[in-house]
Structures are given as structure tokens and as C-alpha cells.
Amino acid sequence: MGGFPGEGDTRSSDTLRGAVAIVLTGVVLGLLQNALAHRSRPPSGLAWIKKEVALPQLEAPAPADGGPGAEQPPPSGYGEMSDPLGLREADAGLPDIPDLGRPIQAQLSVVKKFFDARAAVIVDARPRDEYEAGHIPGALCLPYEEAGFDPEALERFDPGGKPVIVYCGGGACELSTNLALRLVEAGKKRVLVFMGGWTSWEAAGYPVERGPEAAGQS
Amino acid sequence: MSRLAAILRQPPVVRAARLVIGAVFLAAALAKVGDPAAFAGQVHNYRLAPVWSEHLLAMTLPWVELVAGLSLVLGVRGRAGAAVTVALMALFTVAVAQAWLRGLDFECGCFGTADASRIGAKKLAENLALLAVAAVAAVRLRPERSGG
Numbered sequence: 001m002g003g004f005p006g007e008g009d010t011r012s013s014d015t016l017r018g019a020v021a022i023v024l025t026g027v028v029l030g031l032l033q034n035a036l037a038h039r040s041r042p043p044s045g046l047a048w049i050k051k052e053v054a055l056p057q058l059e060a061p062a063p064a065d066g067g068p069g070a071e072q073p074p075p076s077g078y079g080e081m082s083d084p085l086g087l088r089e090a091d092a093g094l095p096d097i098p099d100l101g102r103p104i105q106a107q108l109s110v111v112k113k114f115f116d117a118r119a120a121v122i123v124d125a126r127p128r129d130e131y132e133a134g135h136i137p138g139a140l141c142l143p144y145e146e147a148g149f150d151p152e153a154l155e156r157f158d159p160g161g162k163p164v165i166v167y168c169g170g171g172a173c174e175l176s177t178n179l180a181l182r183l184v185e186a187g188k189k190r191v192l193v194f195m196g197g198w199t200s201w202e203a204a205g206y207p208v209e210r211g212p213e214a215a216g217q218s
Numbered sequence: 219m220s221r222l223a224a225i226l227r228q229p230p231v232v233r234a235a236r237l238v239i240g241a242v243f244l245a246a247a248l249a250k251v252g253d254p255a256a257f258a259g260q261v262h263n264y265r266l267a268p269v270w271s272e273h274l275l276a277m278t279l280p281w282v283e284l285v286a287g288l289s290l291v292l293g294v295r296g297r298a299g300a301a302v303t304v305a306l307m308a309l310f311t312v313a314v315a316q317a318w319l320r321g322l323d324f325e326c327g328c329f330g331t332a333d334a335s336r337i338g339a340k341k342l343a344e345n346l347a348l349l350a351v352a353a354v355a356a357v358r359l360r361p362e363r364s365g366g
Contacts, residue, residue: 008361009297015358018298019305022289026282034254034277046254046273173259 042149055105055177055193058095094119097163097190103180106192108200111165115206121159125168125179126198128212136167136201137209144168144175144182154186163190170197226354233293235355239303240290242348247284249330254280260327264313265320282306290355300355307349314342 009015037045094113097104114120115136122139124131125148131141140157147153164183168175180193194201202208225231250257258276261267267275283306289299314326317337325334326341335341 008359012358015295015297015301018289018295019301022285022295022298022302023282026285027278029285030254030278030281033251033281037254044255046258046277048273049270050258050273052269 042145044145055103056100057105058097058107058110058192097192099189102184103166103177103191103193105195106165108194108196108204111167111192111194111196111201112204112206114163114165120163120165120192123157123164123166123179123183124198125166125175126173130169130198132210132212134202134208134210135198137207139167139209141213142179144179148179148182151186154182157183157186157188159188163192164188165192165194167194167197167201170195170199170201173197227357229359232354232357232359235351235357236290236293236296236300239307239348239352239355240287240296240299242351243283243287243303243306244291245287246329247280247287249332250280250327251284253330256331257327260325260330263322263324263327264317265322266313266316297356297358300352303352304349304356307345307352311342311345311349314345318342 010018034045034048037043094117095110111122115122115138118138122136123142124135124139125142125144126135127143127145128141131139131143135141142153142157147157164180166176166180166183168179176193176197180191183191254273254277257280258273261272261276261279262269282302286299286302286306289295290303310328314337317324318339318341322337324337325331326337327333328335328341
């Protein structure tokens with residue numbers, strides 16, 4: 001196991017050479033794994049060189065009624081997503097979203113305003129099981145791993161003229177940014193990425209919905 | 219101290235250290251090797267490597283750990299494997315220390331997503347202890363028979 005009794009180590013120069021060989025072997029195997037992942041269906045590997053995605057930031061509106069104190073009860077029915085009454089009522093105070101031709105970063109306070117006003121289509125980019133374990137009420141389940149590589153699904157997705165807010169787990173999660181980039185490529189306008197994502201939504205104590213996507217939601 | 223050093227140079231102690239650090243590296247590698255994307259996110263948390271290199275690091279580092287761990291556990295070029303673990307543990311310790319000093323708070327990603335322990339004094343102590351084990355593992359075992 002730890003070398004046979006009586007068997008010693010080789011000279012230091014050999015050890016150094018062996019260490020270099022170990023590192024090189026590991027590097028080659030790692031690159032090979034990623035190359036194979038790129039060829040798999042659906043392709044899953046990482047980009048060889050990571051590009052820094054710096055999304056423009058949406059101006060946060062003045063904190064008039066923001067904050068956890070302004071929390072409202074969760075919407076009772078999700079058909080209300082398109083309820084023009086609810087929209088008209090809370091439309092004031094919503095920031096204008098410019099069409100920049102690329103996704104825009106949005107913070108929790110802005111997302112909450114759009115949620116309360118039901119003035120945006122909220123999209124969950126996480127895997128389906130994570131969506132079912134808990135998501136923003138009324139959010140559509142559009143996992144990046146599936147929809148991101150399915151041009152038809154991206155095409156079918158119709159926000160009906162509303163802005164789109166994409167989120168995922170938050171923190172280091174990049175599913176939302178990736179899905180938002182695909183949505184913009186597919187011609188969708190005014191796509192926001194909710195940077196804090198699920199983690200910050202849940203931490204703020206905002207309404208939560210569990211279980212599979214309601215029928216007819218997508 | 220010299221007596222401690224003498225004990226740590228005993229071949230059975232060195233072999234045990236190689237098994238321990240080898241097993242730790244194998245476990246850490248296997249936890250990460252299957253999900254490079256998740257590990258890439260954790261590499262990003264450290265804000266240490268330039269962004270362009272983060273994916274390359276995330277895809278290769280677990281495999282280097284795996285090969286080094288295998289060499290130690292199987293006793294094939296064990297000292298070379300130990301040398302790699304010393305270098306990596308030194309690197310990891312610096313990474314954890316700088317993140318801690320900068321007040322970053324995130325899961326260390328040391329064992330992939332399987333381990334939710336966060337950056338902090340405890341993680342730093344753990345790293346230093348493993349660095350010490352790796353250093354003992356890197357002690358040269360002299361052949362007991364000449365020409366063997």
C-alpha cells in the first residue's frame with residue numbers, strides 16, 4: 001500500500017520529475033473531460049476561457065415603499081399574472097426598463113416591485129427539482145440546462161410584451177445570466193437578471209410557492 | 219523538537235501520512251470531478267485567479283488532486299504525489315487565508331458541494347494541519363537494502 005517494505009524513494013530529481021508528471025497527467029485528464037463534455041448531447045462542458053459577463057445595472061428606484069416592511073400578501077391565483085387591474089394599481093413607481101439588446105442586472109427591491117405589480121414575467125432558470133422545492137410564486141420553470149439548448153423552447157416562450165426577470169440560486173449561480181443571454185439572442189426584449197436570486201428572495205421572507213409548475217402557466 | 223522530527227521521519231509514520239493525505243485528496247477530488255461547473259463557481263468565490271483562468275482551473279485541479287491522491291494511496295511514485303500535495307495544500311492555505319482576511323464569506327468548496335463548511339479560522343487550521351501531514355508524507359524514504 002504505502003510502498004513495499006524495503007522499497008525506498010528515488011532521488012529528489014526523480015521526485016520532481018514525478019511531481020511534474022502527476023500535474024501534467026491531471027491537467028490533460030481535466031481538459032479531456034471538458035472536451036468530451038462539449039461533444040456530449042446536450043453539450044455541457046465549460047467554456048475554455050471564461051468571459052467576464054458584465055451586465056449593465058438597472059437604476060434602483062427611490063426606496064419609497066421598498067424594504068421588507070412593505071411586504072404584501074402572496075397573490076392567491078396565478079392567473080393574476082396578467083390581471084390588468086393589479087397592474088394598473090401598482091404600475092406607478094416601476095422603473096423604466098430600456099431595451100439595450102442585452103440582459104440588465106436587477107436587485108431584489110426592483111424585482112419585488114415588479115412582482116407586486118405583476119408587471120413582469122418571472123422565470124426560474126434552475127433545474128426543475130430545485131424549482132419544485134420552492135420558487136417565486138407565479139414564476140415559470142425554464143431550466144437553463146434544458147431550455148438554454150432548445151431554440152424551439154426559447155422561441156415558444158412569449159412574455160406578452162412584459163419585461164422578463166430571470167433568476168437562479170443567487171451567489172455564484174450563473175444559470176440566470178446564461179439563460180438571459182439566450183433569451184436576448186432569441187429576440188426577447190427587456191430581459192432582467194435578478195442577481196440575488198432565490199437565496200436573497202427567500203432570505204427577505206418574501207412569498208414562496210412550492211411544487212410543480214401550475215398547468216397552463218407556460 | 220529534534221526528537222519529534224526523528225519520529226516524523228520514521229518510515230511507518232511517513233507511510234501513514236501518505237495514506238492519510240492521499241485519502242483526503244482522493245475524497246476531495248471525487249467530490250469535485252463530476253461537476254466542474256459547480257466547482258468553477260466556487261473557484262470564482264475566492265476572487266484569486268484571473269477570471270479568464272477560472273474554468274481552466276476548475277476543470278483541471280480536481281484531476282491533479284485525483285492523480286496525486288492515487289499515487290499516494292497506491293504507493294506508486296508516492297513521494298512525487300506527496301510533493302504535489304504539499305504544493306497544493308500551501309496554495310489552498312493561502313487561498314483560504316486571503317479570503318478570510320478580506321472578509322469573504324462563502325463555502326470553501328474544498329470537497330465540492332458535499333461540504334458546506336465555510337471560510338474561517340477553523341478551515342484555516344484544518345488546512346494547516348493537512349499541510350503538516352503532507353509535509354511529513356513528503357519525507358524521503360531511504361531504501362533499506364542497497365541496490366534494492
